[in-house]
Amino acid sequence: MKVLVPVKRVIDYNVKARVKPDQSGVDLANVKMSMNPFCEIAVEEAVRLKEKGVATEVVAISIGPAQAGETLRTALAMGADRAILIQTADDLEPLAVAKVLKAVIAEESPDLVLMGKQAIDGDNNATGQMLATLLDWPQATFASALEVSGKKAKVTREVDGGLQTLEVDLPAIVTADLRLNEPRYASLPNIMKAKKKELAIKELASLGVDTAPRLKVLKVTEPPKRAGGIKVETAADLVSKLKTEAGVL
Amino acid sequence: MAVLVIADHDNAHLRDTTEKTVTAALKLSSDVDILVAGQGAKGVADAAAKITGVRKVLLAESAELGEGLAESMEALVVPLMSGYDAVLTPATSQGKNFSPRIAARLDVAQISEIVDVVDANTFIRPIYAGNALETVQSSDAKKVITVRPTVFKAAADGGSAKLESIPAPAKPAKTHFVDQKLVKSERPELSGAKIVVSGGRAMGSAEEFTRVIDPLADKLGAAIGASRAAVDAGYAPNDYQVGQTGKVVAPELYIAIGISGAIQHLAGMKDSKVIVAINKDADAPIFQVADYGLVADYKTAVPDLMSALTAAGK
Numbered sequence: 001m002k003v004l005v006p007v008k009r010v011i012d013y014n015v016k017a018r019v020k021p022d023q024s025g026v027d028l029a030n031v032k033m034s035m036n037p038f039c040e041i042a043v044e045e046a047v048r049l050k051e052k053g054v055a056t057e058v059v060a061i062s063i064g065p066a067q068a069g070e071t072l073r074t075a076l077a078m079g080a081d082r083a084i085l086i087q088t089a090d091d092l093e094p095l096a097v098a099k100v101l102k103a104v105i106a107e108e109s110p111d112l113v114l115m116g117k118q119a120i121d122g123d124n125n126a127t128g129q130m131l132a133t134l135l136d137w138p139q140a141t142f143a144s145a146l147e148v149s150g151k152k153a154k155v156t157r158e159v160d161g162g163l164q165t166l167e168v169d170l171p172a173i174v175t176a177d178l179r180l181n182e183p184r185y186a187s188l189p190n191i192m193k194a195k196k197k198e199l200a201i202k203e204l205a206s207l208g209v210d211t212a213p214r215l216k217v218l219k220v221t222e223p224p225k226r227a228g229g230i231k232v233e234t235a236a237d238l239v240s241k242l243k244t245e246a247g248v249l
Numbered sequence: 250m251a252v253l254v255i256a257d258h259d260n261a262h263l264r265d266t267t268e269k270t271v272t273a274a275l276k277l278s279s280d281v282d283i284l285v286a287g288q289g290a291k292g293v294a295d296a297a298a299k300i301t302g303v304r305k306v307l308l309a310e311s312a313e314l315g316e317g318l319a320e321s322m323e324a325l326v327v328p329l330m331s332g333y334d335a336v337l338t339p340a341t342s343q344g345k346n347f348s349p350r351i352a353a354r355l356d357v358a359q360i361s362e363i364v365d366v367v368d369a370n371t372f373i374r375p376i377y378a379g380n381a382l383e384t385v386q387s388s389d390a391k392k393v394i395t396v397r398p399t400v401f402k403a404a405a406d407g408g409s410a411k412l413e414s415i416p417a418p419a420k421p422a423k424t425h426f427v428d429q430k431l432v433k434s435e436r437p438e439l440s441g442a443k444i445v446v447s448g449g450r451a452m453g454s455a456e457e458f459t460r461v462i463d464p465l466a467d468k469l470g471a472a473i474g475a476s477r478a479a480v481d482a483g484y485a486p487n488d489y490q491v492g493q494t495g496k497v498v499a500p501e502l503y504i505a506i507g508i509s510g511a512i513q514h515l516a517g518m519k520d521s522k523v524i525v526a527i528n529k530d531a532d533a534p535i536f537q538v539a540d541y542g543l544v545a546d547y548k549t550a551v552p553d554l555m556s557a558l559t560a561a562g563k
Binding site for chain 2: 011016026093094121126132137140142163165167168179213214215216218223228233234239242246249
């Protein structure tokens with residue numbers, strides 16, 4: 001069974017995003033970039049499937065600038081077998097990403113696509129669902145557990161108020177939620193080994209996919225700041241302030 | 250222009266996220282219809298028909314719609330879109346599951362988790378965990394939008410829209426529902442609660458979390474939340490998680506106990522009206538967003554707070 005794992009290079013989750021003074025976007029110059037945390041979870045799950053003997057090949061793919069190759073090297077160091085970079089300087093919207101992935105899937109024919117539920121930059125939470133729709137493959141989003149047997153996958157999903165379990169026929173799209181697993185750190189020997197693994201580079205234009213943006217970003221601003229509060233000395237003070245000053249009790 | 254709002258419900262009760270999404274829809278158009286898709290959900294449709302400003306309520310019922318299967322939701326909504334210019338769905342985990350499918354099938358962008366409507370084509374949405382707000386203009390003929398419900402006021406009751414039953418789509422062939430385990434609780438639901446009491450990693454164990462947080466929440470009639478650190482450590486179930494990757498809440502009163510205030514947690518609660526923080530570390534970032542901060546160990550502060558509430562007649 002072949003597993004395809006799309007990964008995205010984003011601002012590191014520990015770094016606070018800062019809005020550019022000209023309101024044209026978020027300042028990414030000299031900012032630490034890493035693999036999107038949900039993508040890391042997807043890579044980890046795919047590698048575990050391989051270690052269990054369920055998956056035979058794990059292919060990581062990223063769409064982005066040349067530096068996204070570093071993100072793919074991380075996936076290779078975690079245990080992916082080979083990687084594909086679809087190179088572009090453009091920042092694609094989820095619909096365009098889904099269309100590009102569909103074109104790659106037509107060539108790669110994976111049995112399972114494992115991907116993060118959302119990227120922590122655009123926070124759209126849409127690409128996996130869109131890809132499933134375009135392919136007419138079943139989808140199981142927000143997975144907290146995954147069991148593959150034969151041509152089926154049983155997926156436990158995090159839903160409002162609890163957990164839902166679905167069974168989907170393969171090939172399928174599964175998107176990873178936080179608690180699916182805890183991704184490993186790549187070891188130094190594996191980082192060295194990853195340098196020798198295959199990383200194929202294709203230009204986005206060569207795929208012939210319409211990736212034109214549908215949304216125009218007019219401006220990016222900072223959210224309103226909360227005015228600083230006060231410190232209270234005792235719990236009794238707190239209750240009296242909440243009652244008389246804030247009026248919320 | 251006509252707008253379709255997809256109701257959020259559990260087949261028995263309409264959630265107020267629906268009324269809030271109607272408020273966003275009314276900013277786009279005065280022709281707003283609601284779709285109730287479920288199983289045994291006539292009562293939900295009746296409740297939806299009472300929302301002021303709603304023109305018509307559509308009700309579709311089948312087992313798969315009741316289970317909320319994304320493929321079924323999409324198959325139901327897409328043909329309806331010939332009669333609408335926009336579809337708005339509350340950005341709950343259910344809405345986020347199916348809404349992008351509608352967008353992909355219509356070959357349009359999804360405009361995710363909007364927090365404001367500027368005009369019929371222009372919307373404001375948070376990015377980077379709410380650390381930035383993006384104003385986007387859509388060039389698509391039809392708009393597929395999810396709405397962050399906490400920022401909109403619920404539309405009032407008082408309407409009497411007509412109810413129309415519509416057929417449900419065929420069962421999806423390749424996705425099968427196995428089961429659903431929902432946590433039963435007497436407490437208000439986290440996303441819609443007026444008061445939220447949240448605990449963090451300082452609790453140290455699931456037993457301690459329950460011992461400290463539950464009685465305070467019960468006393469205040471509050472919902473219970475937790476930081477990601479507390480959830481990851483297994484002190485609280487995953488659906489308690491407040492934050493960028495969990496639930497976004499904006500109650501009247503948010504009480505954070507033993508929570509340091511990581512960026513990802515603040516993204517989920519900083520729109521609360523009043524924030525109270527109790528933490529023994531005076532430098533914890535949570536105090537930067539708190540209206541009232543109490544620097545104290547929760548072990549003594551929470552019992553003191555309980556007594557003070559009792560003394561105040563709570």
